[in-house]
Amino acid sequence: MKFVGTSVKRVDGVKKVTGSLKYVDDIKLSKMLYVAVKRSPHPHAKILSINFEKALAIKGVKDIITGDLFTKRGGLYLEDKNFLAVGKVRYRGEAVVAVCAISEEIAQSALEFIDIEYEVLPAVTNAKDAMKPDSPLVHPDLGEYKWAPVFFPVPGTNISNHYTLRKGDAKKAFETADFVVENEFYVPHVQHVPIETHTAIAQMDADGFMTVWASCQSPYAVRQALSEAFDLPLNRLRVLSPAVGGGFGSKAGTTLEGILIPFAKKFPDHPVKLTYSRQDEFENAYVRQGLHARIKTGVNKDGKIIAVENEFIWDGGAYNEYGVNIAKAAGYASAGPYDIENVYTDSYCVYTNHPVGGPYRGFGMSEIHFGIEQNLDMVAERIGIDPVEIRRINGMKPGGVTGTGEVVEVAGLMECLDIAVDEIKFYEKSETVSPTKVRGKGIACGWKAPSMPTNAASSAIIKLNEDGTAHLLVSAQDIGQGSDTVMTQIAAEVLSISPEKITIRTGDTDQTPYEWQTVASRITYSAGRAVFEAANDAMNQLLELAQIKIGLSKRDLELRDGYVVSKIYPDRKVAISELALGLTFEDGSGIHGPIIGRGAFIPPNVRNADKKTGLGEHPVVFWTYGAQGIEVEVDLETGAVKILKVVSVFDVGKVMNPQLLEGQMEGAIAQGIGTALFEELMLKEGKVLNPSFVDYKIPTADDMPEMVIKFVENPEDTGPFGARGVAEPAMVPTAPAIANAIYAATGIRLNTMPLTAERVLNAIKAKNNG
Amino acid sequence: MKTFEYLRPTSLKEALDILKNHDGNVSILNGGTDLIVRMREGHSSPEVVMDIKKIPGLDQIQVDEDRITIGATVLLNDLGLNEVIKTRYPYLAQAALSVGSKQVRNRATCIGNICNASPLADTATPLLALNADVHIYGEEGIKTVPLKDFFVFVRKTVLKPNEIVTGISFKQDPEALGIFTKMSRRKEVDLSTVCSTVMRTGTEYRISCGAVAPTPVRLFKTEAFLSGKTLTGEVIEEACKLAEGEVVPISDIRASEAYRREMVGVMLRRALSEWL
Amino acid sequence: MKTMIEFTLNGEVVECLVDNQRTLLKMIREDFDLTGAKEGCGAGECGACTIIVDGKALNACLVLAVEADGTEITTIEGLVVDGELDPLQVSFIDNAALQCGYCTPGMIMTAKAMLEENPHPTENEIREGISGNLCRCTGYKKIIEAIQVVADQNKA
Structure with a gap:
């Protein structure tokens, strides 16, 4: 292949290095109005009255709105959310009143003249407590809400989704197991921290046509949500996502866009803008949900795991419209990448008065693997085998059966594990550095499936130009992962024209075709397949015309370097530029017209699992497997952990662009290290204690270890050129591998993230004190 | 950010007049890396912002035979990369370079770091150990206050509204050896969880710590214990115990009181062990 | 005012x-x-x-x-002079030292000032030098490499 599999340079590179790419906050339009939001100071309270007369009287303030004007609830999977609070607030920071003014400063300064009277309600600030029968209810009317039928809210409780997986007979298996190991783990809330905060602009034309610019991962999902919330027909609502400064899940779905629509409607022709501050981003964008996990494993002396029982309690925060699916994804992945006969899992998404939980890279997998992979090491130790051996015995192999009862044909886990073990030199003892600093190595595996509806669709259009160049239209969003480049490579490969001859356009629901969402590590796979289909469609049209022109059968023709060429007589050819607008005969007549390739894709045969047991033949499109080996150094006197080396190996199906793929793997490791060592959204009685970079630290260049990135390529049949998704899975094993390495170095087990110096030191002292 | 009058005096006298004329409603703008964030967050809304960077002579590190003076507008990077400071007082250079990022240190000043009076001011511990003096210009001319007496409480100093710090100086001590240690959650661009400077000059020891009390502090009791003693493992252990007892840290989101206390011991033990 | x-x-x-x-x-x-x-x-x-x-x-x-x-x-x-990208900009593209691009202009400007001050930084000096620029996408490895390439060109 000429383009696929090579490190084609980013097609968006020049715009990004010159600073000329316009992100939403960079867009300047005339007659712009600005919005500021008054937010709740309480985690849970009834709104008794709102008085904004004084604020409205301020010069430059155009309008002020409250939630009681827009009482229709919305949400992706469960309709539990309003853009502005209606009747009560459910987390500290919830938007209550929005001010629209002629400048940001005026809008902001008007907020202090708005008086809101609250009746404070008891707050639910712990997900385990929220499960108790006497807990206050965050959504007492849950029973009246609408939800997608694959979710199971329990009205009258705080449970927004109760997912169950029942495979085999775990209870019985535990009775026969030689050993049973049970542990609890806690993973706190974390923030995505894209460097670009959320921002949006909305503008309505005089004729009622609405345009929204949003820094979002999924313009079609935003269009759908806004259409429903404001009864705007889809043909009169255009959502553009011109560029996204990092997403990681936080810009999936909708967050702030809805606040702008009422103002845009009221002031036609005026663009209305809202940009989140960094504090807003920490408090009011989606957060990664907290997780309380209990994992119980039954194992035989020979190392074969015969049963697992899991209980996951997800702290979904005030609104769980998206979070319910994380509980589901965690539930169906709860056996981990292991072939286990008996699985019993309950995964609960639970309402609390915490910031709103939502998708974060990994979609629950990083959180559950922190427990699964540590528990597995403890199981191995208990029966006296090493961490690699237990994974070799139980790890998924081709022909194995997943926790949901699906037989898998492709599973490169063992190859990944072998390479990781080899590269980290797992069986060689770490160097001894000093009496107060010790080193150790850890291993962890991971898996993830795209967590999306069974029928999530993609589409693509390719238009050929009369000079032999082409336009590729998709709504797969380049949120940094490089999809613009990879989509271009796929089209270039099929059409056999160089990537420079293809211009890709994305992110415009009026101009670029449907894409469900840029999430779930599904874009290279799904949108890529749509591009592949579109390019093939264009190719077929070219071959049809060329066979008439050249007089050779189409099956003997192929595309090569901008020409349709005979496979047998290479000098018989026609330039695709000649056919781009159709075939013209010598008498001047023509046929067919412009070549426009169309591609559409839904992953085939993915079906809902059984509602009660969670079992199904093919409930997810594919699984991505991988393993990491990590070496750490622990300072025994301070507890500080230094990551020395990370080896990351994944079965990606097909490496589409080695350089970009490495970038995904390296970025995933950075986020894995950050969350493992110091990232935590600290919450106290519903208040975020560290809503800034001063006290919420993410890794800098100085925190990064040596990284070794390797790939295994067992092709995914339905993916373009065999590719499958990997950007999220790449983060999954990092935190548990670090925890396992710390254990190897010190003999301490930490069941709570992050693994801060103080926690590590306390555990070391507890161990030394016996 | 609320609007304000922006004034840029070109002499100390002019600066003093501005302070007097506005009766305490003036914020001095030096590097601004702290002030601008505070103004933006509404913690500070001065009527006048007085930029002192154009006052001549304040941007020098003056090296005299017996004294070194750091001018009020000397940048942290200029201090940390100064050849004399780097060679003779590396612990002060390290402390200066441990503040914020390269970009912040290109703007932030040592004097600003001191005048903010944060309990965890990184440059405070080496300067406390060096027995530095703060030079203050006011109506009565220049006066000098020992740094240890300059800090009053969290973000409070003895500085009066009509006074400006012109610099900080310390007596040259060619024999002094010092070790600066900063412990933080993240190695680069982070606030100190705790920090310290441990200094030995002759048979005397000076120990100062940040983030263990409302202001950066000297540990005089521990110093007195060590004074004149020959260092042994036992002496060091005893000193560490004393130091852990002498500090009064609090628990906050960065660390617990107990952890901070213990780290004071670790920092001291590691520093003193270098001289065993 | x-x-x-x-x-x-x-x-x-x-x-x-x-x-x-x-x-x-x-x-x-x-x-x-x-x-x-x-x-x-x-x-x-x-x-x-x-x-x-x-x-x-x-x-x-x-x-x-x-x-x-x-x-x-x-x-x-x-940084673009007469339509020519700065060597750092070229190197960032060649080494895939950017993803979402939001931190990229700031990162390049920090690197630019660093190389003006110290044309031959060590890898550690680069790491420390750019530690005031957060990137959430790349894991920094390719950024460090991109700067290193330009520093090496300075040597030659």
Whole structure:
């Protein structure tokens, strides 16, 4: 292949290095109005009255709105959310009143003249407590809400989704197991921290046509949500996502866009803008949900795991419209990448008065693997085998059966594990550095499936130009992962024209075709397949015309370097530029017209699992497997952990662009290290204690270890050129591998993230004190 | 950010007049890396912002035979990369370079770091150990206050509204050896969880710590214990115990009181062990 | 209250009547439409707004616009000379040292100032030198490599 599999340079590179790419906050339009939001100071309270007369009287303030004007609830999977609070607030920071003014400063300064009277309600600030029968209810009317039928809210409780997986007979298996190991783990809330905060602009034309610019991962999902919330027909609502400064899940779905629509409607022709501050981003964008996990494993002396029982309690925060699916994804992945006969899992998404939980890279997998992979090491130790051996015995192999009862044909886990073990030199003892600093190595595996509806669709259009160049239209969003480049490579490969001859356009629901969402590590796979289909469609049209022109059968023709060429007589050819607008005969007549390739894709045969047991033949499109080996150094006197080396190996199906793929793997490791060592959204009685970079630290260049990135390529049949998704899975094993390495170095087990110096030191002292 | 009058005096006298004329409603703008964030967050809304960077002579590190003076507008990077400071007082250079990022240190000043009076001011511990003096210009001319007496409480100093710090100086001590240690959650661009400077000059020891009390502090009791003693493992252990007892840290989101206390011991033990 | 200032911006002498409370970042973005520098935090913690003032890399969000009076400022937009990308810009593309691109202008400006000051940094000096620029996408490895490549060119 000429383009696929090579490190084609980013097609968006020049715009990004010159600073000329316009992100939403960079867009300047005339007659712009600005919005500021008054937010709740309480985690849970009834709104008794709102008085904004004084604020409205301020010069430059155009309008002020409250939630009681827009009482229709919305949400992706469960309709539990309003853009502005209606009747009560459910987390500290919830938007209550929005001010629209002629400048940001005026809008902001008007907020202090708005008086809101609250009746404070008891707050639910712990997900385990929220499960108790006497807990206050965050959504007492849950029973009246609408939800997608694959979710199971329990009205009258705080449970927004109760997912169950029942495979085999775990209870019985535990009775026969030689050993049973049970542990609890806690993973706190974390923030995505894209460097670009959320921002949006909305503008309505005089004729009622609405345009929204949003820094979002999924313009079609935003269009759908806004259409429903404001009864705007889809043909009169255009959502553009011109560029996204990092997403990681936080810009999936909708967050702030809805606040702008009422103002845009009221002031036609005026663009209305809202940009989140960094504090807003920490408090009011989606957060990664907290997780309380209990994992119980039954194992035989020979190392074969015969049963697992899991209980996951997800702290979904005030609104769980998206979070319910994380509980589901965690539930169906709860056996981990292991072939286990008996699985019993309950995964609960639970309402609390915490910031709103939502998708974060990994979609629950990083959180559950922190427990699964540590528990597995403890199981191995208990029966006296090493961490690699237990994974070799139980790890998924081709022909194995997943926790949901699906037989898998492709599973490169063992190859990944072998390479990781080899590269980290797992069986060689770490160097001894000093009496107060010790080193150790850890291993962890991971898996993830795209967590999306069974029928999530993609589409693509390719238009050929009369000079032999082409336009590729998709709504797969380049949120940094490089999809613009990879989509271009796929089209270039099929059409056999160089990537420079293809211009890709994305992110415009009026101009670029449907894409469900840029999430779930599904874009290279799904949108890529749509591009592949579109390019093939264009190719077929070219071959049809060329066979008439050249007089050779189409099956003997192929595309090569901008020409349709005979496979047998290479000098018989026609330039695709000649056919781009159709075939013209010598008498001047023509046929067919412009070549426009169309591609559409839904992953085939993915079906809902059984509602009660969670079992199904093919409930997810594919699984991505991988393993990491990590070496750490622990300072025994301070507890500080230094990551020395990370080896990351994944079965990606097909490496589409080695350089970009490495970038995904390296970025995933950075986020894995950050969350493992110091990232935590600290919450106290519903208040975020560290809503800034001063006290919420993410890794800098100085925190990064040596990284070794390797790939295994067992092709995914339905993916373009065999590719499958990997950007999220790449983060999954990092935190548990670090925890396992710390254990190897010190003999301490930490069941709570992050693994801060103080926690590590306390555990070391507890161990030394016996 | 609320609007304000922006004034840029070109002499100390002019600066003093501005302070007097506005009766305490003036914020001095030096590097601004702290002030601008505070103004933006509404913690500070001065009527006048007085930029002192154009006052001549304040941007020098003056090296005299017996004294070194750091001018009020000397940048942290200029201090940390100064050849004399780097060679003779590396612990002060390290402390200066441990503040914020390269970009912040290109703007932030040592004097600003001191005048903010944060309990965890990184440059405070080496300067406390060096027995530095703060030079203050006011109506009565220049006066000098020992740094240890300059800090009053969290973000409070003895500085009066009509006074400006012109610099900080310390007596040259060619024999002094010092070790600066900063412990933080993240190695680069982070606030100190705790920090310290441990200094030995002759048979005397000076120990100062940040983030263990409302202001950066000297540990005089521990110093007195060590004074004149020959260092042994036992002496060091005893000193560490004393130091852990002498500090009064609090628990906050960065660390617990107990952890901070213990780290004071670790920092001291590691520093003193270098001289065993 | 407003102040009239004059300074050199990407090689051109310019004037501006600015609000005293306006930050330098806001001025170059709003008054000069140079939107390469981004506001990532407004507190000097992320480096997305890094520009070069009188040869030094600064966080433009931590400087008042009025303080720019009399200075010489270079922003990312000033690195392209006669249509030619700066070697750092070329190297960032070649080494895939960017993903979402939001931190990229600030990162390149920090690297630019660093190499002006120290043309031959060690890998560690590069790591420390860019630690005031947060990137959430790349894991930094390729950024460090991209800067190293230009530093090596300096040697040759």
